[in-house]
Amino acid sequence: MKSSRRNFLKIAGIAALGVGAKPVFDTFAAVGGHGPTEPAPIFKSSEEALTANHWAMVVDTRKIRSERDVAPLFRACHQVHNVPDMPLKRHEIKWIWAESFHHAFPDLHSELISDKIARTPFPVLCNHCENPPCVRVCPTKATFKRESDGIVVMDYHRCIGCRFCLAACPYGARSFNFFNPDDYIKEVNLKFAKRTKGVVEKCNFCEERLAEGIIPACVEVSNGILTFGDLRDSRSSVRKLIAENFTIRRKVHLGTSPAVYYIV
Amino acid sequence: MPNNSKGMYNKNLVIAGIVIFVILAAFPFWFNVGRSAPAPEIILTEKAIAAEDCVRDKEYMTLEHMQLLDVWRDAVVRDGKRIYVNPKGVEFNMSLSNTCLDCHSNKEEFCDRCHDYTSVSPYCWDCHIDNPQGD
Numbered sequence: 248m249k250s251s252r253r254n255f256l257k258i259a260g261i262a263a264l265g266v267g268a269k270p271v272f273d274t275f276a277a278v279g280g281h282g283p284t285e286p287a288p289i290f291k292s293s294e295e296a297l298t299a300n301h302w303a304m305v306v307d308t309r310k311i312r313s314e315r316d317v318a319p320l321f322r323a324c325h326q327v328h329n330v331p332d333m334p335l336k337r338h339e340i341k342w343i344w345a346e347s348f349h350h351a352f353p354d355l356h357s358e359l360i361s362d363k364i365a366r367t368p369f370p371v372l373c374n375h376c377e378n379p380p381c382v383r384v385c386p387t388k389a390t391f392k393r394e395s396d397g398i399v400v401m402d403y404h405r406c407i408g409c410r411f412c413l414a415a416c417p418y419g420a421r422s423f424n425f426f427n428p429d430d431y432i433k434e435v436n437l438k439f440a441k442r443t444k445g446v447v448e449k450c451n452f453c454e455e456r457l458a459e460g461i462i463p464a465c466v467e468v469s470n471g472i473l474t475f476g477d478l479r480d481s482r483s484s485v486r487k488l489i490a491e492n493f494t495i496r497r498k499v500h501l502g503t504s505p506a507v508y509y510i511v
Numbered sequence: 512m513p514n515n516s517k518g519m520y521n522k523n524l525v526i527a528g529i530v531i532f533v534i535l536a537a538f539p540f541w542f543n544v545g546r547s548a549p550a551p552e553i554i555l556t557e558k559a560i561a562a563e564d565c566v567r568d569k570e571y572m573t574l575e576h577m578q579l580l581d582v583w584r585d586a587v588v589r590d591g592k593r594i595y596v597n598p599k600g601v602e603f604n605m606s607l608s609n610t611c612l613d614c615h616s617n618k619e620e621f622c623d624r625c626h627d628y629t630s631v632s633p634y635c636w637d638c639h640i641d642n643p644q645g646d
Contacts, residue, residue: 289596290586290605296593395591402588403638435640438609443637458593 295460299477301397302375302452303506305488308367310472317345317370320465320473324450327464329441331424331431340422342450343372343465351509354498364511370472372465373420373450374497374505375399381412381421390447397478397506398452408445417498418505421449478506551624559614566595566603566610577633580607608639616642 292298311317324330324343331340345368349356352369379399381390389405390412392398413421427444435441439455442448453463466473476485485508488494494508519525534541559565565572567579583605586592595603604610615621618641626633 286598288598290590290592291594291596292592293594391589393591400588400591404584404588437640437642440608440638440640443634454591458591 293458293460297457297460297462299396299483300479301377301477301506302457303476303478303485303508304372304452304466305474305476305485305494305508305510306370307472307474307488307492307510308369309510310470311367311370313366314345314368316470316472317368319468320370321345323464323468326434327436327439327453327456328451329428329432329436329439330448331428332433333426333428333431338425340424340428340448342422342448343370345369346371351497352495354500355495369509370465371418371420371497372507373399373416373452374418374503374507375450375452377504377506378502380415380417380501380503384411384415386411393454396457398454399449400451400454401447401449403440403442403446403448406446408447410447412447417501417503421447423447548628551628553624554617554620556615556617556621558616562614564599564601565614566597580611580635583607607635608641612639612641618642 321341321343325332325341328342330342333339348360348364348367348369351371375398377397379390379392382392382399385391386409387405387407389402389407391400391402393400408423410423413423424442424444424446428442432441453461453465456463461467462475463473466475474484474488476483478485480486488510489508492510494510496505496508499505567575572579583595586595587605593605595605597603612618618636622641
């Protein structure tokens with residue numbers, strides 16, 4: 248037969264391919280072939296965790312008489328979160344701090360305001376905006392808005408220190424570590440991580456405490472100045488306060504929709 | 512063929528050069544012959560010995576702890592999930608400081624020895640406190 252040699256070569260070729268392919272298939276079969284014996288690990292939240300659709304805070308500034316009423320909030324927060332106390336103002340790291348009405352609400356300020364308002368220190372912090380500009384500008388998604396509860400969280404592992412977020416945040420709620428903060432933390436909270444030189448940091452609405460079922464540190468020591476709750480739950484403590492009192496928010500016209508409300 | 516008997520120009524120089532090159536290139540090998548560093552000995556704290564089981568079995572932890580920590584980091588920071596249930600059904604708080612280093616509070620004798628030996632320098636401890644008990 249004329250075609251027998253041709254057929255022989257074809258069959259031989261296919262057979263060679265099959266023999267050659269077997270070790271490859273064996274390798275693929277071995278990968279991922281281990282472990283049907285043990286179940287995959289599970290990740291879950293604690294049952295004690297406090298949850299909300301969007302966490303929010305109401306600051307009752309009527310209860311603030313002087314700096315002495317708000318200083319404990321700042322101390323508590325900065326102690327819990329290992330926030331360094333930098334010697335120079337321009338290197339300052341702050342998660343929650345005091346501003347005058349004029350600085351906190353420049354768009355609402357007029358030349359003549361009541362003495363009481365002019366004297367009151369307004370506690371300010373990250374507003375955990377419903378439409379956060381810092382999240383939009385972050386090139387590495389180190390800052391992101393948590394779907395589950397609306398907290399604007401920072402992933403310090405991913406922060407490259409570009410400081411776009413410092414420029415984007417209209418509230419000055421973000422601080423950059425120009426130096427190693429290690430040397431400036433007075434009393435280290437051993438249960439919480441520190442930050443390193445070259446990353447940005449800010450208030451995290453005590454996300455780590457909420458996970459354990461504890462309210463934020465500043466709220467805890469505020470003697471009723473701060474109220475914390477779910478903005479989406481019409482029966483929550485914050486919604487009740489907002490419904491019963493006239494509240495203002497910082498720089499609303501910018502469209503960030505802050506989740507920190509102030510009763511004045 | 513007048514040159515055929517020579518075969519190679521500057522034969523002596525070339526061969527000497529090759530020999531010197533090989534000796535120099537192999538310097539790290541012959542220099543270190545017979546004095547390879549022994550694998551480090553890991554010391555467990557009493558708490559770690561008493562606990563017997565780690566988060567996963569020893570072999571997995573030795574090979575894959577960096578992978579485990581990476582997955583933990585994403586689960587906690589990005590997804591807000593803080594509890595890890597291992598294949599045996601035991602629950603752990605996913606925290607480098609408060610879980611891992613709570614048992615392994617001897618960073619120098621536990622973490623650093625292997626990391627130095629394998630010449631890796633993870634910067635976990637720039638932020639994460641290595642001994643949350645402070646002892």
